[in-house]
Amino acid sequence: MTTDLKQVGGAKKAWEEGPVAKAVARFPERKEEFLTLSGTPVDRLYTPLDTADFDYEQDLGFPGQYPFTRGIQPTMYRGRLWTMRQYAGFGTAEESNERYKYLLDQGQTGLSIAFDLPTQIGYDSSHPLAHGEVGKVGVAIDSLADMEVLFSGIPLDKVSTSMTINAPAAILLAMYIVLAEKQGVPSDKLAGTIQNDILKEYVARGTYIFPPKPSMRLITDIFEYCSDKVPKWNTISISGYHIREAGCTAVQEVAFTLADGIAYVEAAVEAGLDVDDFAPRLSFFFNAQMDLLEEVAKFRAARRLWARIMKNRFGAKNPRSLKLRFHTQTAGCALTAQQPDNNIIRVTLQALAAALGGTQSLHTNSRDEALSLPTQDSVTIALRTQQIIAHESGVASTIDPLAGSYVIEAMTNRIEDEAMDYIKTIDEFGGAVSAIEQGFIQREIQESAYAYQQAVESGERIVVGVNKFQVADEQAPELLKVKPEVEARQKAKLENLRQQRDNAKVQSTLQQLSKTAQGDDNLMPGIIEAVRTYATLGEICDALRQVFGEYEPSVIF
Amino acid sequence: MTTHAKNDSNIWAERVLAGDRRALARVISLLENQEPEGFHTLKTLYPKTGQAHIIGLTGPPGGGKSSLVDRMIQEIRSRGHEVAVVAVDPTSPFTGGAILGDRIRMQRWASDTGVYIRSMGTRGSLGGLARAVYATVQLLDAASFPYILVETVGVGQSEVDIVQVADTVVVVSVPGLGDDVQVSKAGIMEIGDVFAVNKADLPGSQRVVVELQSMLDLGSHDVWQPPVVTTVATTGKGVSELITAIQEHLVVLQEANLLTKQRLAREKEALLQRLTERIRCDITKQWSNKQGNQAWENLAAKKTDPYTLEEQLYLSWKGVTTVDNQD
Amino acid sequence: MERPIRVLIAKPGLDGHDRGAKVLARAMRDAGMEVIYTGLRQTPEQIVEAAVQEDVDTIGLSCLSGAHNHLFPEVTRLLKEKDATDILVVGGGIIPEEDIPKLKEAGISEIFTPGTTTATAIEYIKENVKR
Numbered sequence A: 001m002t003t004d005l006k007q008v009g010g011a012k013k014a015w016e017e018g019p020v021a022k023a024v025a026r027f028p029e030r031k032e033e034f035l036t037l038s039g040t041p042v043d044r045l046y047t048p049l050d051t052a053d054f055d056y057e058q059d060l061g062f063p064g065q066y067p068f069t070r071g072i073q074p075t076m077y078r079g080r081l082w083t084m085r086q087y088a089g090f091g092t093a094e095e096s097n098e099r100y101k102y103l104l105d106q107g108q109t110g111l112s113i114a115f116d117l118p119t120q121i122g123y124d125s126s127h128p129l130a131h132g133e134v135g136k137v138g139v140a141i142d143s144l145a146d147m148e149v150l151f152s153g154i155p156l157d158k159v160s161t162s163m164t165i166n167a168p169a170a171i172l173l174a175m176y177i178v179l180a181e182k183q184g185v186p187s188d189k190l191a192g193t194i195q196n197d198i199l200k201e202y203v204a205r206g207t208y209i210f211p212p213k214p215s216m217r218l219i220t221d222i223f224e225y226c227s228d229k230v231p232k233w234n235t236i237s238i239s240g241y242h243i244r245e246a247g248c249t250a251v252q253e254v255a256f257t258l259a260d261g262i263a264y265v266e267a268a269v270e271a272g273l274d275v276d277d278f279a280p281r282l283s284f285f286f287n288a289q290m291d292l293l294e295e296v297a298k299f300r301a302a303r304r305l306w307a308r309i310m311k312n313r314f315g316a317k318n319p320r321s322l323k324l325r326f327h328t329q330t331a332g333c334a335l336t337a338q339q340p341d342n343n344i345i346r347v348t349l350q351a352l353a354a355a356l357g358g359t360q361s362l363h364t365n366s367r368d369e370a371l372s373l374p375t376q377d378s379v380t381i382a383l384r385t386q387q388i389i390a391h392e393s394g395v396a397s398t399i400d401p402l403a404g405s406y407v408i409e410a411m412t413n414r415i416e417d418e419a420m421d422y423i424k425t426i427d428e429f430g431g432a433v434s435a436i437e438q439g440f441i442q443r444e445i446q447e448s449a450y451a452y453q454q455a456v457e458s459g460e461r462i463v464v465g466v467n468k469f470q471v472a473d474e475q476a477p478e479l480l481k482v483k484p485e486v487e488a489r490q491k492a493k494l495e496n497l498r499q500q501r502d503n504a505k506v507q508s509t510l511q512q513l514s515k516t517a518q519g520d521d522n523l524m525p526g527i528i529e530a531v532r533t534y535a536t537l538g539e540i541c542d543a544l545r546q547v548f549g550e551y552e553p554s555v556i557f
Numbered sequence B: 001m002t003t004h005a006k007n008d009s010n011i012w013a014e015r016v017l018a019g020d021r022r023a024l025a026r027v028i029s030l031l032e033n034q035e036p037e038g039f040h041t042l043k044t045l046y047p048k049t050g051q052a053h054i055i056g057l058t059g060p061p062g063g064g065k066s067s068l069v070d071r072m073i074q075e076i077r078s079r080g081h082e083v084a085v086v087a088v089d090p091t092s093p094f095t096g097g098a099i100l101g102d103r104i105r106m107q108r109w110a111s112d113t114g115v116y117i118r119s120m121g122t123r124g125s126l127g128g129l130a131r132a133v134y135a136t137v138q139l140l141d142a143a144s145f146p147y148i149l150v151e152t153v154g155v156g157q158s159e160v161d162i163v164q165v166a167d168t169v170v171v172v173s174v175p176g177l178g179d180d181v182q183v184s185k186a187g188i189m190e191i192g193d194v195f196a197v198n199k200a201d202l203p204g205s206q207r208v209v210v211e212l213q214s215m216l217d218l219g220s221h222d223v224w225q226p227p228v229v230t231t232v233a234t235t236g237k238g239v240s241e242l243i244t245a246i247q248e249h250l251v252v253l254q255e256a257n258l259l260t261k262q263r264l265a266r267e268k269e270a271l272l273q274r275l276t277e278r279i280r281c282d283i284t285k286q287w288s289n290k291q292g293n294q295a296w297e298n299l300a301a302k303k304t305d306p307y308t309l310e311e312q313l314y315l316s317w318k319g320v321t322t323v324d325n326q327d
Numbered sequence C: 001m002e003r004p005i006r007v008l009i010a011k012p013g014l015d016g017h018d019r020g021a022k023v024l025a026r027a028m029r030d031a032g033m034e035v036i037y038t039g040l041r042q043t044p045e046q047i048v049e050a051a052v053q054e055d056v057d058t059i060g061l062s063c064l065s066g067a068h069n070h071l072f073p074e075v076t077r078l079l080k081e082k083d084a085t086d087i088l089v090v091g092g093g094i095i096p097e098e099d100i101p102k103l104k105e106a107g108i109s110e111i112f113t114p115g116t117t118t119a120t121a122i123e124y125i126k127e128n129v130k131r
C-alpha cells in the first residue's frame, strides 16, 4: 500500500481550513509561532508531505551501513549499551582516585577525567596564574608522579579512560603511556580518548596555549603516533559540546563541529597521512539539550552528514572512517541554580534524547552543577538516570526507534541541509581555522547566545523556576567544597619532586624537545622521554611555548 | 573624597604632573564629558605641552590597528620610553552605548607603569570626537609621555580627523580587501605619512605594497617621501622598522622647520572648530524659541528666504555677543 | 551632556567560559553604557590597573571556576590600595550562596548567580554607581 501524496495534501488542506480553522477561531493557539530551542519554527503537524522526496535506502539505510543515519552498529544497544561515563575529578590525585574507584564499583564502565585549569593551560600548580585555581574544576596534574597516584590500583588494560585535555593533550597521553609501561601494559592494549580538539578551545572553551599552526601539528603528530603505537586510542574528540554551551543552535553545533573535523582531516592528509589510517580513530562529542525532538534529529543528521563528507570529500574507503562515533553530555547550561532538583528531570529528557539519537557513550550532569562541583549523592542520581533509561524505559530494545516519524525525518533533513550551508560558508573563509581567525564562528555563536538570552528575559521562552514558577526563599542545598589546602599540598609535592628527580636529565630531554619542535619530526617520542624523567607539564609546555609562541584570541562582538 | 574636589583644577594639574594615574584618568573623563573643570586644568597645563610625538593610526576595520599598537608599545618600551595610547571605537548611534574592544589586544601592558591606555567611544558627532581626543592628547603630552599613539575607527570621515591630532599619520592597509578599495579611497593617500601594510603574512600583501608605491610615486612630496613598511602585528615583524620610519618623519619635519608650523596650524584649526561649535550651539539655542519657530514657519511658507534669514540670525547673534562682551 | 556609565568587564583567573560575560557586555552596550571588555585570563592587577586608567564607574567580574574566593577579594584589595574604592565592583558566576557574605564583606557590592537577567544586573549598576 503506498500513500498518495496528492490525496494527503488535499486532505490536509481540508483539515486546516475546516476543523483547525474552527478550533483556532474559538481557542487561539498558545503562541503565534512555535519554535524549537534553536529558534526554528515548528509546524502544527507533520505528514508524509514533509518527507516527500525522501529515499529510504539513500537517506536512512540500515544500522551499521552507510550513511549510518540509523546508527553505526548493526545491533546498537541490543548488542551493548552505551558506555556510562561520568566526568569527574577534583582536588588532588588521591581524592580523585578514590572517586574513580567508587564509580567503577557502582557499575560505571569507563573513566572520564577532569583536569584543573592550570593543568589544561599548561601551568604547574606553582605558577602565579594558577593561584586559586589548583584542584578547582578537576584534578591537578603536574607530572607523571601525580598520574601514578591518580590511577593507583586501577589496571590500565581493564578500563577505558577519557581525558578532557586539549592544548597539552600530547603530554597527558604521554604520561598515560609511560604509566601503562610501568604497570606492564603495552601501549597497543590501551583504550581511551583524549579530547585534543583545539579549535573549539579558540571559539568556546578558552583553554588554548599555542597558535593554530603548531597546535594542528601537535594534533596530527598524535594521529600519526597513535595509528602506529596506540591503535585502540581515540586520538581526538571533536567537540560541539562546548560550542553549544557557549550558546549556539543545534544546526550550528553540527556545522561548526563537522567543520572543525574537516580541518583536522585536511591537516592530517596534508601532513602525509592516509585518511583511512587515522579517520577510524576520530570521535565526536555532542551536547544533549532540552528540545527532545530537535536533539534526536541533530544526532541523526550529524551522523549522516559526516558519512557523506568522509566519503565524497575525502574519498575514505574504510567503512569505519565514515562512522561518526560520539560521546554525549547533557547540557550544563540548561541546569538551573533555582530549584536544583528540577535538573534531574531535565537531565532525564536530555539523556533520553542521546539514547534515542544513538550515542556511544553518555555523561549525565548532576542536579547541583549550576551551583558547584557535584556531591557524591548527586553523581549517583545522575548515573542512575542513565541506568533507568537503559534498563527500564525500553528505548534500548529497538534500534533508532523514532525513525520514520514525519517530524523527526523532516528535522533531520533540515538540520543536515542548514549545517551543510554553514560548512560551505566556512569553506569560503578558507576553512575552520581561517573562519575562527576572522571571528566568523565566534560571532555566529554570540548572536545566538544573545538572542536566546533576550528570549528568556522577555519571557518568550519559559525556563521553569527561573522566569516562571519560581519559589521564594529556596533552601540552599548541600554542596561539595574543594579543600583550600589542596593548592599548598600540591605545591609542596611539586617542590619535593623537583629536588628528587635527576634535573640534568630533565633539562637535556627538554632541550632535545625544543630542537624537535623547531624541525618537523613527530613530537610524541620527545614528549614521552621528557615525561619519563618527571619533567613537569609546565616545563614541557614552556619548552614548546618558547618555540611556538602563544595564541592571541580574536575577541569579536 | 579628594578626587571629587571641584573648582580646583590646579590640584588636578599638580596631580597629573606628579604622575598620578588616577588623576590623569579622571581629568580625561572631565574632558570627554566636556566639563569646564577639565578645560581649566588644561589651561594650567598648556605650557607643558609640545614635547610628545603624536602618532595617529587609521585603516580599515579589523586591519590590525590595535594589534599593531600593541607591538608598537613593545618596541617603544624596549627602546626605554613611556607611551600613552588613545583608542577610539564607534558608539552605537541607536543606544549611545559602545563596546570598546581595542584594549583587549594591548591588555598585557596593563600593569606596566610606563604605559597608559585609554579607550574612548565616538559618542555623538565626529567633530565632538576630535575635540575630546585633541584635548586628551594635550593632557597626555603635558603629563610628559614622549609617545602618544591614537587609534581611530577606520570608517568614513574620521580617518581625516586624525590629521588634526597627529604629527605623524600611519595608514594601515591589509591584503585581501579587494581591488584598491582601501588605497584609492579619497583622501587616504594624502593624509598618510607612513604606510603600513599589515598582515604581511597573508597572500597578496606584496601587491598592496606595489599599488601603494605607485600611487605615492604619482604625488609630489618635496620634503618627505612616505615610506611603505610591511608588518605582521601578530608576530611583531617589521614593527621596529615602522617605529624607525615614524621617528624619521618627525626628524625631517623638525629639520625642515615644519613641525612647529604644522602644530600651530592644527592648534588654530582646532580652536576655530571649537569656536564654530560654540557659535552654532549659541545660535541653535537662541533660536529655539517662539521667534525662531516663527522664522522657520515663514521660511516654510516662502514668506522669507534662507539668505535673509541667515543675515538676520548672524546679526542678532552678533548683537548678543556684543552685549555679552560689555558685561 | 548625559554621560554614559563606563564599565569594565573582566574574567579573572584561567576559566574560559565567557558566554555570560559577553552577553552581559552586549546588553550593557544596548543599555547605553560604554563597556571595556578585557578578555580572558586576567590577573587582579591587570584588572585594577585597567579600571583606573579607563576611569570606569564599575567593574564586573565573572568567574565560573570556583576561584572567586581568592580572585574577587584581591581585586577589591588592590582598589583600596589605589584609593579607588569609589569604583563599584560586582561579580557573577557559579558562586555558592555560602560564599556571598564573605565576598560582600570584602567589598564586592553584589553577586549575580546563574539565572540573573542582564536587566537586573544593569538596573543594579545604574542605581548603585557611586558618581
Ligand SMILES: Nc1nc2c(ncn2[C@@H]2O[C@H](COP(=O)(O)OP(=O)(O)OP(=O)(O)O)[C@@H](O)[C@H]2O)c(=O)[nH]1
Pocket (backbone or CB within 6 Å): A437, A438, A552, A553, A554, B060, B061, B062, B063, B064, B065, B066, B067, B068, B102, B105, B153, B154, B198, B199, B200, B201, B202, B231, B232, B233, B234, B235
Ligand atoms: N594574519 C594576521 N592577522 C593579524 C595581523 N594583525 C592583526 N591580525 C588579526 O586581525 C584581527 C583584527 O585585529 P585588530 O588589531 O583588532 O584590528 P583593528 O584594526 O584594531 O580592528 P578594529 O579596531 O575593530 O577596527 C585579529 O584577529 C588579529 O589577530 C597580522 O599581521 N597577520
Ligand SMILES: [Mg+2]
Pocket (backbone or CB within 6 Å): B065, B066, B067, B101, B102, B151
Ligand atoms: Mg582596534
